[in-house]
Amino acid sequence: MVIWDHIGMWVAAVLTIAIFSLLYRDNPFYRAAEHLLVGVSAGYYVINYFYASVIRKFAVPVFQQGDLWLLPGGILGLLILLRLSRRTQWVSRYAIAFYVAAWSGYLIPSVIQERILIQLQGTIPPQPGTVPWDAFLGAIIVLIGVISILIYFYFSAPHTGVLGRISQVGITFLMIGFGASFGYTVMGRVSLLIGRFQFLFQELPESLMNM
Amino acid sequence: MxxxxxxxxxxxxxxxxxxxxxxxxxxxxxxxxxxxxxxxxxxxxxxNLPIKTSREARAYYDEIERLQPGDEMIFVFDYEPDLMAELDPMSIATLRHAFRKDIQVIALTDYPGGPGIAERILGEVAAEYGKTHGTDYVFLGYNPDYSATMLRMGESIQATFPTDHYHTPSSELPLLQEADRYAEVELLATVTGSALAEYWVIFAGGSYGQRIIAGNTAIQAVLIYPYFQTGQLSGFLGGLKGAAEYEKLIGTEGAGLRGMDAxxxxxxxxxxxxxxxxxxxxxxxxxxxxxxxxxxxxxxxxxxxxxxx
Known part of the structure; x- marks a missing residue:
């Protein structure tokens, strides 16, 4: 490891502890670390987006390689910047309209196919005997869950009688779903804490030993 | 007083x-x-608490295990430093598994904050297995607009990425002469903390029939299960637990297994x-x-x- 790596690790350790200090209460060390993160991130992203989009994808192909097909796209991109003036902001709508139309055109059919039609197929249970019994049972539960939740979100009739009882089943499925989601969220947050602790208790001492 | x-x-x-x-x-x-x-x-x-392997982690492992030496695989670092703790173990384990089987890796990222992570992990794991950039693996870098990137890669990877991350023209990279579109790549693996796994399913899987596996943060895992159930995803890992299960399957101890007790x-x-x-x-x-x-x-x-x- 070179000396700059060691310095980097120590800066990271100090900043980690500064961010953790918020758990006790708000303080200047936390504020300094937070502002540093926001400032560095903003600078990094502006430069990165500008280089990746304007230089690499537009300026180099057009001005160095003579790919003039990219010019209309570049002009549309420039039109969006006209939003900065109140007098000319209406012109930017043409660029946005083009972008929305193109995005919708290639996204809507694919989303309908992959997110709706294939997912609907996935709720149809297979024939008994063609799959293991636990997979069949799982498919039946998925079907009951989908139907009951859809009925819960059907608002054109009062949720009384049979409709009310089915929507109660739907609520139960929703609650199980939210519970699973919450459990996974806790796992995700704890993982981030573990990552910082692994850095503080394992990587940092190793770096000290290698100095 | x-x-x-x-x-x-x-x-x-x-x-x-x-x-x-x-x-x-x-x-x-x-x-x-x-x-x-x-x-x-x-x-x-x-x-050293015991870890049980889930069906989805086993499927993720099997998808890479069935590849032959010399096969090509796209690996996408779809995350930034805020999710390194959860997703780095998956990326490291997947690349170790791939390089150990002599699979050629085409790596890229859909996030501007991804190149730093990708360079570090690719460099470390490639050095472990003596792999060289250009022939055994390539890193194409970051490309703006993930949806256009995903769609255009189905036509030509070289056209989508005219140069790699180090400004070498794609036409000079031997690996990209063998695999220039999804049809010539056996598997696509994405490690992500956002909905990008779903978009890979929609654009690469739906439009081009690409086989896809995904490593996801725990929060995203709940949303990914339906795609695994329908077979749109061939396997997936959920959170640090998924990473630990996968590390156990490939027989290497990484940050995933070390973190499971905690x-x-x-x-x-x-x-x-x-x-x-x-x-x-x-x-x-x-x-x-x-x-x-x-x-x-x-x-x-x-x-x-x-x-x-």
Whole structure:
């Protein structure tokens, strides 16, 4: 490891502890670390987006390689910047309209196919005997869950009688779903804490030993 | 300066704090310290708790295992430094598995914050297995607009990425001469903390029939299960637990396996806090009801005394 790596690790350790200090209460060390993160991130992203989009994808192909097909796209991109003036902001709508139309055109059919039609197929249970019994049972539960939740979100009739009882089943499925989601969220947050602790208790001492 | 006398610790007049009140008002800093201790101790003193492999992690492993030496695989670092703790173990384990089987890797990222992570992990794992950039693997870098990138890669990877991350023209990279579109690539693996796994399914899987596996953060895993159930995803890993299961399957110990003891202890503690919080809630409700009954009874007695007089 070179000396700059060691310095980097120590800066990271100090900043980690500064961010953790918020758990006790708000303080200047936390504020300094937070502002540093926001400032560095903003600078990094502006430069990165500008280089990746304007230089690499537009300026180099057009001005160095003579790919003039990219010019209309570049002009549309420039039109969006006209939003900065109140007098000319209406012109930017043409660029946005083009972008929305193109995005919708290639996204809507694919989303309908992959997110709706294939997912609907996935709720149809297979024939008994063609799959293991636990997979069949799982498919039946998925079907009951989908139907009951859809009925819960059907608002054109009062949720009384049979409709009310089915929507109660739907609520139960929703609650199980939210519970699973919450459990996974806790796992995700704890993982981030573990990552910082692994850095503080394992990587940092190793770096000290290698100095 | 105040001259008020401090109350004595042995002041008998001070009322004792009821249990339900204590449970309902635990200082959040006590919870933070308890979680920190429960997480830190197993990292310092490992417990080596057993880990059971899930069906989805096994499917993820099988998808790479069935590839032959020389096959090509696209690997996408779809995350940024905020998710390194959860997703780095998956990326490292996947690349170790791929390089160990002599699979050629075409790496890229859909996030501007991804190249730093990708360069570090690719460099470390490639050095472990003696792989060279250009022939055994390539890193194409970051390309803006993920949807256009995903769609155009189905036609030509070289056209989508005219140069790699190090400004070498794609036409000069030997690996890209063998594999220039999805049809020439056996598998696509994405490691992500956002909905990008779904978009790979929509654009690369739906439009081009590409086989896809995904490593996801725990939060995203819930949304990914339906795609695994329908077969749109051939396998997936969920959170640090998924990474640990996969590390166990490939037989290498990484940050995933090392972190699972801490994860289990922290979860156990959180479950205890949830149970204690619920006990406190129930006791407090009972206490309030008893108080209301006593107040109602007192009011009725007073009314009765008034009538007698």
């Amino acid at each position: 105040t001259t008020e006398a401090r109350p004595s610790k042995t002041d008998a007049a001070r009322p004792r704090r009821p249990l339900h009140d204590w449970l309902a008002n635990v200082d959040r800093r006590v919870i933070f310290i308890a979680v920190a201790v429960a997480t830190a101790l197993p990292l310092i003193f490992p417990l 994860q289990s202890m922290a979860h156990l503690l959180i479950v205890c806090f949830i149970i204690l919080g619920n006990i406190g809630f129930v006791l407090q409700r009972r206490y309030q009801r008893r108080l209301e009954r006593e107040q109602d009874g007192g009011a009725k007695r007073e009314q009765g005394d008034g009538v007698k007089r």
